[in-house]
Amino acid sequence: MEDGHTDHTETAQEDGARRGITRKNVLKAAVAAVPIPLLLGGVALARDSKSSGGPLTPTPYCDDGDDPTPPQIEGPYFKPNSPLRDSLVQPGTQGTRLTVSGFVFGLTCQPLSHVLLDWWQADANGNYDNVGFRFRGHQFTDQRGAFKLTTIVPGLYPGRTRHLHVKVQAPNQPILTTQLYFPGEPRNNTDPLFNPALLMNVRQNGPAKEASFDFVLRVRGGSGPSPTDQPTAPGGTWASGTDYRTGDQVTYGGAAYTCLQPHTARDGWEPPAVPALWRRT
Numbered sequence: 001m002e003d004g005h006t007d008h009t010e011t012a013q014e015d016g017a018r019r020g021i022t023r024k025n026v027l028k029a030a031v032a033a034v035p036i037p038l039l040l041g042g043v044a045l046a047r048d049s050k051s052s053g054g055p056l057t058p059t060p061y062c063d064d065g066d067d068p069t070p071p072q073i074e075g076p077y078f079k080p081n082s083p084l085r086d087s088l089v090q091p092g093t094q095g096t097r098l099t100v101s102g103f104v105f106g107l108t109c110q111p112l113s114h115v116l117l118d119w120w121q122a123d124a125n126g127n128y129d130n131v132g133f134r135f136r137g138h139q140f141t142d143q144r145g146a147f148k149l150t151t152i153v154p155g156l157y158p159g160r161t162r163h164l165h166v167k168v169q170a171p172n173q174p175i176l177t178t179q180l181y182f183p184g185e186p187r188n189n190t191d192p193l194f195n196p197a198l199l200m201n202v203r204q205n206g207p208a209k210e211a212s213f214d215f216v217l218r219v220r221g222g223s224g225p226s227p228t229d230q231p232t233a234p235g236g237t238w239a240s241g242t243d244y245r246t247g248d249q250v251t252y253g254g255a256a257y258t259c260l261q262p263h264t265a266r267d268g269w270e271p272p273a274v275p276a277l278w279r280r281t
């Protein structure tokens, strides 16, 4: 797979999912050891164990830094200046209630506090509010690096599978713009933007759904990008600031890549670092 791992005994998707689950499990267990009343930890552990179908093998080291959350395009509906709030549900809101909870980690697995998460999504009918701020809001991770958003399951709209949009930014760090997806959605198979690395764990709880997702930012220690975040073998035709279209070909670090989705290149999105945007060819 694109991140340089040499273990190809599983498919990339399976391998990524397994590593993600085991990594999260270890990290959440570590967080759970902190004597602070838990909002999420026990539920998350139970959910992960269930979703994996058996005991999980702990990840021995979590400083691999090889699986930051991949970026996705912003799309046309982002608006700045969303309200600060943990719930996008208002009186009279229609739709299936949904909570999204999780943690934000840096590359060395430390939970990151005070991380901004700016959410926007479609309403139950698949419409974005481009006039006001319905289903738009931002929040910050707490001291444990945890967040919890209360909202509804977004409706479908033409051309896309079901998804949430979010921008995630640790203090004084670059913004990660990405999208989160729901398992079991038929359109996951046809939406070219869909990335299984961005699937949430979702479980039913009565009439509501409870989702979890942990972000991994390209941040080390909250003190700035680490040396390993920098291009390891720069050089080639790829250039930050360039508008790339699907199918565009570039070279970077001696390898050739094909663009998978339109985007404006930026530092940190070098082709080897963002398999959602570039496929090595």
Ligand SMILES: [Fe+2]
Binding pocket: 075, 077, 122, 160, 163, 165
């Ligand atoms: Fe969207």
